Amino acid sequence: MQDYLVGLGSQDDICLKYGIRSKGKLQRWVTKYNSHEELKTSGTGGITIMTKGRKTTYDERVEIVQYCIENENNYAATAEKYQVSYQQVYTWMKKYGKKGVEGLLDRRRRTKPENEMSELERRRS
Known part of the structure; x- marks a missing residue:
């Protein structure tokens, strides 16, 4: 972002140089910077941790x-x-x-008690 602000390249150049996936992201960073908002990092340095989850107890x-x-x-x-x-x-x-x-608690696949079901839900079960 600093490189862009001091004129060391276009948005496309900066995105290519630093591996930023979209100009929109760079634009949002510049907007936040210019409005004196805090820029936060994910703490991963841009490394994908794990894109898919796993089942847990x-x-x-x-x-x-x-x-x-x-x-x-x-x-x-x-x-x-x-x-x-x-x-x-x-x-x-x-x-x-x-x-x-x-x-x-994992409440998926939990069946409702009979008294909480609508008429339609009772017919389906």
Whole structure:
């Protein structure tokens, strides 16, 4: 971004030089910089950690969240250590923040009790 701001190349040149995938990203950085917003790094240096997640148990999710908290919410380091995706760590931390450890339970494929079902849902089951 500094190279672009001092005129050492066009947006295309800078993106090519530093391996930035889109001019839009560079433009957003320049806009944030010019409006004195803080530019944050993911902590990975642009390295893809793990794009696909993996299945985890409830106990693993609790351990992962605890590790992340103990390491100053470093999602990237947590994802790398536990071989899960950055997005999974982010999601679990968000759920933990809202509901505590209860938020880490996997509620997919949970059937509703009969009294919570609509008429249509009762007919389908």
